[in-house]
Amino acid sequence: MEIIMTIINGLSIGGTYAMIALGYTMVYGIAKMLNFAHGDIIMVGGYTIVLFFPISPIVGIIASVIFCVTVGIVVERCAYKPLRGASPLAVLITAIGVSKLLQSTAQSLPFIGSKPKGITYNFGNLQIGSVSISVLTLITILCSIAVMVGLTLFVKYTKTGRAMIAVSEDRGAAQLMGINVNFIIMITFIIGSALAAVAGVFLVFKIQDVGTTFGAMPGIKAFAAAVIGGIGSIPGAMAGGLVLGFIEAICGMVPALSPYTDAIEFAILILVLLVKPTGFLGKKRREKV
């Protein structure tokens, strides 16, 4: 019984991580930059749904996708595009700056403020025998799987998707083949931000509360999930998210380990990186001179 409950909890926590990790892995795989602001775009999505929730949940979801995509495009154009071709260190520091900027801007807005905002919404449980599983968990998992399959198909079978692979393999060669690299990277950011919005919505329904640093920790953990699964690999992100979810669930069930949950997750990340830097499902890249 305990084991079944732990598995369900793992799925429930891991589902949201997987959702965020899918967006992370898309952006990292193609734009080759660690978008620290991803977690804060989740926060933007979370606030949008909370603010629009009284009108209608559906309107809220649509609004948060639209708003996050807009923020994603603006961030990409203003902060990241000028640095294309600059050293990765510069891009990374800018991304950290954008992350802080989004957090503090949100806090300075009068209708957001520094106090957390919440919603009260109960999805109810599905009873299977003696086991009860939250409907939200099921929706999250199904959605993540759908997004994973959809993204894989999109990348494999559409022209834009294959252009993405080309850009991620070799940006210079892709450009010579007539691919508009800037456009492809923007598309990537649009997809990434839309996924962040959806993840934000799920996270809000899960936690039922949103604050200005609400996306930061899940964002970093989802990046860890993406790295564990193999960055750039879509199924890897899903797997990594679930692995992290299970770890968190197991730690949560053992009172002695519970306070150390974050440390254990990060230690596993470091171990994976040191032993197999490409993650479980990632491809090895050779560094050319």
Add this chain to the structure above:
Amino acid sequence: MKKSLKGFTKHYLNYTVIGILLVVFSILSIVSPTRTMADLLPSIIIAVIAALSLSLVVGFLGELSLGHAGFMSIGAYLGGKVAIALMEAGDFEATNVLVFVIAIAVGALCAAICGFVVGFAALRLRGDYLAIVTLAFGEIVRVIFTNSGKETFGGALGLDNEAQFLGQKRIYILIIIGMVLVLFTLFVIQNLLRSKAGRAITAIRDNEIAAKATGINVTKFKLMVFVISAAFAGIAGVLFSYSKNPIKADIFDYNYSIEILVIVVLGGMGNINGSMISAVLITVLNNRLTDLLKGDAAVYKDIFYALILILIVIYNNAPALKSFREKYNLKNLINKILRKKHDPSEITNDAARWDVVPTKIEMNEVLSTDIVIDKVGRGDDSADILERGGNK
């Protein structure tokens, strides 16, 4: 005479300035310690040492460390613990210099050991991955100290260092030792960078593979940088433990690491004096802004820092702004104010100076000047190709 003065200012001006400040503030802090002095001066000293040590990793080795506060935390906790234990064992006062020095040695040593471990990660990983590992390291340190037992490190309540805490009246000891340590840090880092090792470190930053090919022992130098940087961060941590009570692990979180990073970036990466000046500037500004911005307005400070960080990085690094920043920069501006024109007859032996060694020339720059395509048609995209090609 003129030449020797120039040589002096070039190499020893920063020491002199800090030396003068050391004397001035030692006297001031002994004669009339004020609240502002007791708060602000230790913060400045800690920020300067932390920024110097981080700039070694970020500015000179070219790797991003997001867990620098973690090393400080180790220094603060272990140094503080040792100081308290010694004080209890020998019935010493907090102002005992010997205890202070031992605490600093222990804090630096423990942080250096952790730096060695993180340095190992740096051997296998670069760039974003290493940044994430250092971030994870900082978080792990924080969690471990927060959950430590009540007897060991005080757990969530923080390490109770009431015996060690100096307060306003005894702060002079921290100010004197702290400023001597700033001199020491500066001496070690500046001399390291002026040595053969320093050139090897910048060579690794600019092109690791090429550096390896020329026979530079990358393993050795990377570990060396991480160990030295961590040791000085540990020293900053020990100083912190003397200025605050209790020592709480939450203070040394990710945001603190970012704050140090902002200082280094603002000072100009790879510019030691710049890092020190911006450490002073940011700390004082932080202090004043907290005064000025009350209530909800406090958040504008964060917006301001974030914007500064983004704009400075874009200004310094954007390929499209290259010609712009060559034309309009601080140096030219100051020259303009001083009405000094560039005198081509003045030959400088730049090549012999560590801070202007042309290590920054990258393959792509050579290529893009050879083939001037980026002026035709869709500029930045074609430049992009060349740079990508060049980088690989």
Add this chain to the structure above:
Amino acid sequence: MKKTIVKILCLVFAVVMVLGCFTACGGDKNYAENNTKIKIGVSGPLTGGAAMYGIAVKNSAQLAIDEINAAGGIDGVMLELVAVDDQHDPTKVSTTYATLYEGGCQLFLGTVTTAPGLQFKQYALDDEIFYLTPSASGDKIPSADGGFQMCFTDSNQGTASAKYFNENYAGKKVGIFYKADDDYSVGIKNNFVAGLNESFGTVVEASFTGEASQFDSQITLLKDCDVIFMPIYYTPASQFMKQGASKVKASAVYFGCDGFDGIDAVEGFNINSITQEVSYLSHFDSTSKTGPAADYIKAYKAKYPDAPLNQFGAAAYDCVYAMVDALKNSGEEITATMSPQEFSEILKEEFAGDFVFHGVTGECTNGQKSTITWNEDGTVNKKAVKYVVKQKGANG
């Protein structure tokens, strides 16, 4: 040469700036020498997650000061409030303290929350000033050298809760939900566990760290408990209640400490949507209909209709009155230009002596004001009240 000039300029600039920051400040001077009113200083979270507490303290202290001024002040000397924002962040206290102290404050309410309060205490001890904190409940906040509390200390809260459990919930299955990286939470929890008697068997412990979290595992651990003790602040508590709404036993009781105060006013949390009972042990019942507490509530509501109302505010209201009463009680002559140290001398003697205060916090019986006394070590003596925020069953 140019570079040298640039360098010299930069360094000179830095030196001038650093010096400029310090030369302005003098030594042991009386910053209050030009005051026309007695300034009362408080440092609290006016913004951020704990703002609800800080704002209530600020408003209530203002309310008390206005009432006292309207009644003629202290022998004709008026009072004035200075409230500064520390955002519940210990690193900000160095600045907020300096603002208060160098701004000429003479009486201090300390800080509203514990973590900044520890820092505040150090400065206060350095300057030998007296403070009476309304709500910083940490065990290390009170001090025999002039640090007094209006609220119960954490260990007292933990012990008092355990005592209440021993008397009222004996034999039931008890769970604890606490924040492992918060000193307030861990402090109360340890004392609570130590204070429980053997009738409870094993207590289920579940913890979390950080901010907004997914509490799946914790809910699984605690869902069968009869009483869940939650020594945490209201934000994570409301998250737990919402996430566990349909999983935790419907007859369970959520039992908190003073951090629960304001849980019924959390934005986006409809407390009536959950079925479990929500209560906490406190020194003030903000639903009082009669007695001195109700009078305070009425006056507060009239002045600040939209502001948060909680026991923190009530404690601050009492703090101001207690200090003023003590000053009047001492029989010394009070002027607006006395230094904080002079005030400290008087107040320390009063509070450590047998000064008895009658206020709105604590148990008020028969419409009389409560009786509050202090121990020499700075802790308070008064009777606690259990405050039921919401009865069992969903009503909305």
